[in-house]
Amino acid sequence: MKYVKNLDGIRGLAIVLVMFFHYDYLIEMGWMGVQLFFVLSGYLITTILLQDKQEQSLGLYMKGFYWRRTLRIFPIYYLYIFFVAGVYAAFHTPEDFRETAPFLFTYTYNLFPLVYDFRFDTFFTHFWSLSIEEQFYLFWPLIVYFLTLRQLRVVLVGMILVAPVIRFLLASYLLEKGVSADFTGQIVYRFTFGQWDTFAFGAAIPVFGLLSAPINPAKWLWGAGFLAVALGLLNYAAMVNGGSGVGISSLGYPCGGMENYQYVWSYTLIALLCMCIILAVVKYEQGKVVRVLFGNAFMVFLGKISYGLYVYHWIIWMAFGKFAKPYFKIPLLGFICYGLICIGVAYISFVVVEKPLLSFKNKFFNRNQVAT
Numbered sequence: 001m002k003y004v005k006n007l008d009g010i011r012g013l014a015i016v017l018v019m020f021f022h023y024d025y026l027i028e029m030g031w032m033g034v035q036l037f038f039v040l041s042g043y044l045i046t047t048i049l050l051q052d053k054q055e056q057s058l059g060l061y062m063k064g065f066y067w068r069r070t071l072r073i074f075p076i077y078y079l080y081i082f083f084v085a086g087v088y089a090a091f092h093t094p095e096d097f098r099e100t101a102p103f104l105f106t107y108t109y110n111l112f113p114l115v116y117d118f119r120f121d122t123f124f125t126h127f128w129s130l131s132i133e134e135q136f137y138l139f140w141p142l143i144v145y146f147l148t149l150r151q152l153r154v155v156l157v158g159m160i161l162v163a164p165v166i167r168f169l170l171a172s173y174l175l176e177k178g179v180s181a182d183f184t185g186q187i188v189y190r191f192t193f194g195q196w197d198t199f200a201f202g203a204a205i206p207v208f209g210l211l212s213a214p215i216n217p218a219k220w221l222w223g224a225g226f227l228a229v230a231l232g233l234l235n236y237a238a239m240v241n242g243g244s245g246v247g248i249s250s251l252g253y254p255c256g257g258m259e260n261y262q263y264v265w266s267y268t269l270i271a272l273l274c275m276c277i278i279l280a281v282v283k284y285e286q287g288k289v290v291r292v293l294f295g296n297a298f299m300v301f302l303g304k305i306s307y308g309l310y311v312y313h314w315i316i317w318m319a320f321g322k323f324a325k326p327y328f329k330i331p332l333l334g335f336i337c338y339g340l341i342c343i344g345v346a347y348i349s350f351v352v353v354e355k356p357l358l359s360f361k362n363k364f365f366n367r368n369q370v371a372t
Contacts, residue, residue: 006281008303009294015306023335028250034129039274042202049144068361107134110190118183126314128190135192152207156200163197164264185256197268201275217279224276308346
């Protein structure tokens, strides 16, 4: 798979949205950046797997995939966890580390609220999404390898149709058990199978051959965008009339929202929109608008260090919000300062840890295409 720098630009957009969301909800719909990450991951991983299975035995196919994933994901993730483990050993903080550690070390942190009470952890709240990605990587390579394209299409349609049903059933169960609506929405959002449709929309791009199909991605993007905005504003109006304190920057999509069955339909709609964005960006790779928005040097740079930004940004925000934020009377200036700190930390991590290790990704497995 050839390298498309505009896709790094999409990663850059995704991480900026997430950081705006976590910085006192400056942009309340910024949580959609995670959905964009998921759809992009489904697209890239599936594209690479489809190519690799034509060229390699099952053994090399699996070893190569997990070798590259290990080098990309594990190092700074586990360095971070071991660092916090050291903090816990020295200062007994975070106090719940004994409870969370088994979930963190096994990439099942998104399932933590199904065992213990839901909480927003100072160190690890954002790691639920990395858990979902790793769980997706456990089964998806085998499915891609053993199924034909026709069978994969059936599976993807099934994933897209079943995920909203799973979200509805899980929410109903939790509410019946007395879990509050707020926590139910967050638990459902973080549930592995409830995110199936997000990855499926990304995987649909290569499986259905959408990039080579006689379609107009721009029209798809405008259509999906119009539908998402229209339904979001209707949802927003209904919530405001109901006394909800949701802001207009949510576009009617508060994270983990339960009103009007948002948890059933909105994640699927947002995943469709993200798929259309990726389709348009890849299809019109040389287009002026795409190059300006996603191919500029800054967005591509953010995309390259986006994993480090994601891993570190939350704990930096915890510290910045407590000690530095009060000195910034203009929130945007505070965000810029916070963002520069995050970029500096992530860049050092990329240069010192990530990039040297990534140079080994094709060392033991003969693979010419560029991996994610």
